Amino acid sequence: MNIPEFKNLQNISRQFPNAQWLGFLPAGEGFIIPPGEYHRLCETLKHDYGFTYLSCLTATDRIAKNEFELAVHLENLDKNEIIWIKVPIDRKYAEVQTITDLWSAADYLERETYDMFGIIFRGHQNLSRILSPENETTHPLRKDFTKAHNMEYGREIMQKLIQKKKPPDLSLTC
Amino acid sequence: MITTVEGETVKKIEPVLGYLHRGFEKLGEYKLYKSGLPLTDRMDYLASIFNNHVYSLAVEKLCKIEVPLRAKYIRVLVCELDRIASHAIGIGAFLQDLGNPTPFVYMFRDREEVYELFEEICGARQLYSYIRPGGVLLDLTAGFESRTEKFCQKMDKFLEEYNDLLDNNEIFQLRTKNIGAISGEKALNYSLSGPNLRASGISKDLRKDSPCEIYDRLDFDTCTEEAGDVWSRYKVRMNEIRQSMRIIQQILGNIPGGNYLNQTPAVLTPSPGEVYTSVESPRGQLGIYMVSDGSEKPYRYKIRPPSFLAVGALNEMIKNEKIADAIAILGSIDIVLGEVDR
Numbered sequence: 001m002n003i004p005e006f007k008n009l010q011n012i013s014r015q016f017p018n019a020q021w022l023g024f025l026p027a028g029e030g031f032i033i034p035p036g037e038y039h040r041l042c043e044t045l046k047h048d049y050g051f052t053y054l055s056c057l058t059a060t061d062r063i064a065k066n067e068f069e070l071a072v073h074l075e076n077l078d079k080n081e082i083i084w085i086k087v088p089i090d091r092k093y094a095e096v097q098t099i100t101d102l103w104s105a106a107d108y109l110e111r112e113t114y115d116m117f118g119i120i121f122r123g124h125q126n127l128s129r130i131l132s133p134e135n136e137t138t139h140p141l142r143k144d145f146t147k148a149h150n151m152e153y154g155r156e157i158m159q160k161l162i163q164k165k166k167p168p169d170l171s172l173t174c
Numbered sequence: 175m176i177t178t179v180e181g182e183t184v185k186k187i188e189p190v191l192g193y194l195h196r197g198f199e200k201l202g203e204y205k206l207y208k209s210g211l212p213l214t215d216r217m218d219y220l221a222s223i224f225n226n227h228v229y230s231l232a233v234e235k236l237c238k239i240e241v242p243l244r245a246k247y248i249r250v251l252v253c254e255l256d257r258i259a260s261h262a263i264g265i266g267a268f269l270q271d272l273g274n275p276t277p278f279v280y281m282f283r284d285r286e287e288v289y290e291l292f293e294e295i296c297g298a299r300q301l302y303s304y305i306r307p308g309g310v311l312l313d314l315t316a317g318f319e320s321r322t323e324k325f326c327q328k329m330d331k332f333l334e335e336y337n338d339l340l341d342n343n344e345i346f347q348l349r350t351k352n353i354g355a356i357s358g359e360k361a362l363n364y365s366l367s368g369p370n371l372r373a374s375g376i377s378k379d380l381r382k383d384s385p386c387e388i389y390d391r392l393d394f395d396t397c398t399e400e401a402g403d404v405w406s407r408y409k410v411r412m413n414e415i416r417q418s419m420r421i422i423q424q425i426l427g428n429i430p431g432g433n434y435l436n437q438t439p440a441v442l443t444p445s446p447g448e449v450y451t452s453v454e455s456p457r458g459q460l461g462i463y464m465v466s467d468g469s470e471k472p473y474r475y476k477i478r479p480p481s482f483l484a485v486g487a488l489n490e491m492i493k494n495e496k497i498a499d500a501i502a503i504l505g506s507i508d509i510v511l512g513e514v515d516r
Contacts, residue, residue, distance in 0.1 A: 001383075001384045001452075002384075027447060027448045027449055027450070028450070052362060053362060053365060054365050055365070055450070055452070055459070055461060055478065056450065056461055056463055056476070056478045058463060058476040058478075060465050060473070060474045061474070071448075071463065073450050073461075073463070077362075077378055077383075080383050080384060082450070084450065103363055103364075103365065104360075104363045104364050104486070104487075104490075105363065105364050105365030105483050105486060105487075107486055108482060108483065108485070108486035109483075112482075116199075129192075130191055130192060131191060131192040131195040131515055131516075132192060132195065133192065140197060140200055141199060141200055141474075145200075
């Protein structure tokens with residue numbers, strides 16, 4: 001995959017003055033954009049610059065900076081280019097707008113990100129857990145979900161299961 | 175799949191996923207870069223060399239490791255062998271879903287040959303962990319190339335057998351033509367890739383568009399079909415087996431000598447950064463997004479599974495079809511649940 005054309009990147013950074021334009025190999029070229037303009041940037045890239053294919057949508061937990069970083073990779077299949085968009089989201093009130101109106105593939109990818117991190121996508125039709133069970137309360141891929149946390153949680157479930165078993169009723173002999 | 179039906183017709187389908195979720199992305203954060211490679215085998219367990227390949231490519235880009243030329247040739251040879259094996263079981267399982275268990279067993283006869291070839295070079299019949307960052311694990315054994323040549327000749331005859339039995343079979347055509355069609359634009363919107371996308375008329379192949387290793391020196395065709403239905407997906411996979419055999423014939427006899435692995439330290443510490451790479455696996459575009467923070471373990475890595483997005487497009491394909499056709503469509507998109515759930 002190639003990096004996008006230089007003049008297109010310049011135009012985009014002019015249209016979105018709040019976007020930080022950072023390019024570094026091996027990640028290629030892309031923009032860091034605040035959550036308010038994220039949907040508008042995706043729309044512009046899709047309609048005006050031909051990035052019509054959604055490759056990947058995921059998040060990283062930057063616990064040191066106290067934020068989530070949503071990463072979106074878009075591809076322009078005609079010119080064979082790839083561009084990334086990163087959106088820093090506040091860790092305590094993690095909410096961002098959905099892009100399912102632009103790409104239907106984002107449906108499942110956003111559900112997975114919600115399941116693993118707890119980021120709420122405003123406007124998503126069916127934001128429910130997809131890989132974890134429905135009654136799960138934690139978000140596993142966060143950095144403060146450690147192995148010890150998981151073992152404690154497992155221990156609670158085991159104890160509940162053991163308590164449910166009743167001792168055999170010896171008075172009922174045939 | 176939770177299906178909402180009206181009579182015999184399916185109105186809505188809701189796949190319920192997560193029964194095979196093993197938490198690989200979280201586990202990978204606790205393993206060193208090189209130690210985490212056998213974990214990736216287990217995601218797409220029917221074509222596991224591609225998971226190793228994409229992980230190794232990402233680690234090599236982050237740590238700036240070079241791969242010797244002999245290793246690149248061996249990697250392509252081994253990937254195409256695994257592509258044949260994966261398509262064999264994909265088509266076999268699809269036909270079994272339709273109610274015909276014989277091709278499933280016949281395809282396992284072919285897959286067994288590939289298993290024996292792999293057992294020679296890396297000791298494992300499945301879940302190879304053969305492609306490592308820096309090259310391949312072990313060199314090819316003596317006589318491997320002649321045995322692969324014999325396998326290709328056998329596979330040629332087997333493919334003609336399948337074509338005779340299946341292609342002109344009227345019942346098969348009635349059950350698969352014009353079923354589960356998806357148009358090219360909708361397939362792009364749902365981010366389908368690989369044979370599912372090529373069956374809808376869009377001719378995109380990562381091996382041609384952004385060739386890794388030595389794919390740019392090889393001569394092969396992109397197999398496309400127009401209709402986007404179950405029949406097209408079956409035909410694309412059958413044709414791709416032939417193209418893979420063509421690639422293997424071009425490589426055999428031309429593998430250069432030299433080193434097969436550039437030795438790297440056991441504990442790799444790349445500089446902070448991130449990478450997104452992808453390869454053309456038999457199911458589509460298998461991508462990896464790896465983030466490193468300068469320590470010896472990955473900070474985060476995410477695998478972009480093609481089967482996950484194919485399941486997302488199932489609702490679109492199965493709307494207004496009969497229940498029996500729903501099974502056929504599910505078999506034709508060739509998903510592996512290990513990859514869907516990770």
